[in-house]
Amino acid sequence: MASLRCFLRSGKNAVAALQRSGFHSSAPAAVQVTVRDALNQAMDEELERDERVFLLGEEVAQYDGAYKVSRGLWKKYGDQRIIDTPISEMGFTGIAVGAAMAGLRPILEFMTFNFSMQAIDQVINSAAKTCYMSAGRQSVPIVFRGPNGSSAGVAAQHSQCFAAWYAHCPGLKVVSPYSSEDARGLLKAAIRDDNPVVFLENELLYGVPFEMSEETQSKDFVVPIGKAKIERQGTHVTLVSHSRCVGHCLDAAAVLAKEGIECEVINMRTIRPMDTDTIEASVMKTNHLVTVEGGWPQFGVGAEICAQIMEGAAFNYLDAPVTRVTGVDIPMPYAKILEDNSMPQIKDIIFSIKKTLNV
């Protein structure tokens, strides 16, 4: 029933997810959990576990969250711990960072990361750099979370991907979950981390259900920051991606499997510090690499992967140059046909893989 509701809410994404999860009878305690619920549960459990944790942002309390990610938390924890802020990103981000410096553990929600640009000075200069500048005397245990990247029909000012911007800066940790397991485990890890963590969610993933094992539902299940996950084993080509595009990669891999091309799909999970070792080991096995991301190509995540692979041991194992599949290098247009063609589609990934493999 939950699956049906999720299907109705998120359309074909849910179908893909269900197909992917096999829908076979697994261990009895495994359940379907949407990314939204996984995030909600993670925050709930961490709020309960540590009194110093609190959530602030626009509409997070009485509205239950602009995207309902914080649903029910204000009712349970009250005004002191779930704080509605005025529309003052620079101000409340500074306030949250100051609170973290003074011993609390804030979770700050940006309604979307586009609005974080108003506050980016506080994220970078006040949060990211402080531990280093103070020679470790002053730590800033804070999580900045919210939807990142493209949504549907929200146009240019509300669709930017900030993975590359934040991952550029030493002092930050940047994570980008794909599945519910990622969302839950990484958010817990982020909240427990004593450093500023930028937690990039995706609005289109919120309603997507994923199967979660009993183990991943336990209160202390944490996904380590800095470790990628191999979602699908393969031998012919390595696909590296993060967030929603991991789903597209898995879809492309399913299609190509029918043609006898086995793709290894790596879900980065963390952008910074990047798990280059896992990518390198995979490339040394498959000899081909395609990166897939929603962000713009120039100076992006894929560009960094290319550079690191080229500088490392895996370069000599490449049988072809690395291919980057990215969003189109334009501000996001509004009209559906234009928007659809601004983002990497499954056919683009398949095309790029075949070109890389020269088939």
Added chain:
Amino acid sequence: MRNMLSLISNALCRITGRNVLLIDLSELASVSSGEAQIQRLPPEPPPGSDRAAELDSEPVENTTAQVVVSRSFANFTPEVTFSIKKCDVHGLEAGPPDSAVLTRDQGLGFYRSMQTIRRMELKADQLYKQKIIRGFCHLYDGQEACATGIEAAIERTDHLITAYRAHGFTYTRGVSPRAILAELTGRKGGVARGKGGSMHMYAPHFYGGNGIVGAQVPLGAGVALACQYQGNNQICVSLYGDGAANQGQLFEAFNMAALWKLPCIFVCENNRYGMGTSVERAAASAEYYKRGDYIPGLRVDGMDVLCVREATKFAADHCRSGKGPILMELQTYRYHGHSMSDPGVSYRTREEIQEVRAKNDPISMLKERMLHNNMASAEEFKNIDLEIRKEVDEAAHFATSDPEPPLDDLCNCIYHNSPPLQVRGTHPWAKLVSVSNS
């Protein structure tokens, strides 16, 4: 206790005509020290903070006011009530009192504190001109009464954050001149091990030193939020200058502080110039104490340490009583330019600077008050000056002889409490390591 002893000894000496009791009393003086020593207990670390262990090994020294006992000790007035300039108020029925009690010990303590800051800043000026200090160096001489007066009115367990003109506060918040100067010269004995520099010095309950104009104000409101959240009756003093007073994020912070009644004292150190721009050229309203609008405000003579102390006490009480934030404008003056690369005379006249020095210098004003009221002798002040000169000279010697941080410290402390990680150096073969402290 000391006051009583002084009174008794005064009386006895007048009766007997001898200074018989001096020796005994002088011993007592060092044992039962007066309250010029603001309680300098190590602050409680923030909950869950694992910095407690570090507090012991930090180069932070307590700045106890040592009372110099001189031969004519018994003749001094132990305490005087001074009338001080009345504060302008905004949104308040009444302001701080227009008189202040100063004890001899407090006065000598303030003198020592301000003079130490003054000499330390002038030493920094010297070292900068010798190119031993590089980059930014924003000096605080002229504004000493602000830092000293504020510290006199708050507890060490309260919190303070300021902008880049921070050396004075770094000192009043407990960091020694040697650790400050060594940070300016970029040595490993600096308070931030040479990693931070002039604008990034930290201490328990002191959050710097911040380089981005205005950013420290919301940070300070956040610290106040943490105080309120933890219910520890502590407050945060969040300072900014007349230049920063026009930053939008201040008004965002004011709004939230007032809305949530955060225990935050916002302090505008108005030294009349934001870099090279005078207040008249920068602000449609230069009445900074009113700019908090719905937040009550005080305008205070920032050159008089007693005014600053009384106003801060008033403000602290306001915050601690749950009334929410309050704004204090301290009218002060900096003798140096904006920074060491600004001679400071292209946008103001030398006459103006000289006039402030002659008529309004905070250190001279305090000294004259005390001498005029027989609270201390000229010789005592001279001795204090000599001690401070020695301390600052030794600090400078340390700051110029201590080694620079070792190269293998380059990448450390990017993260806190994290496993070691590899950091890319300038080329792919430079594989550096970052270790965090935990």
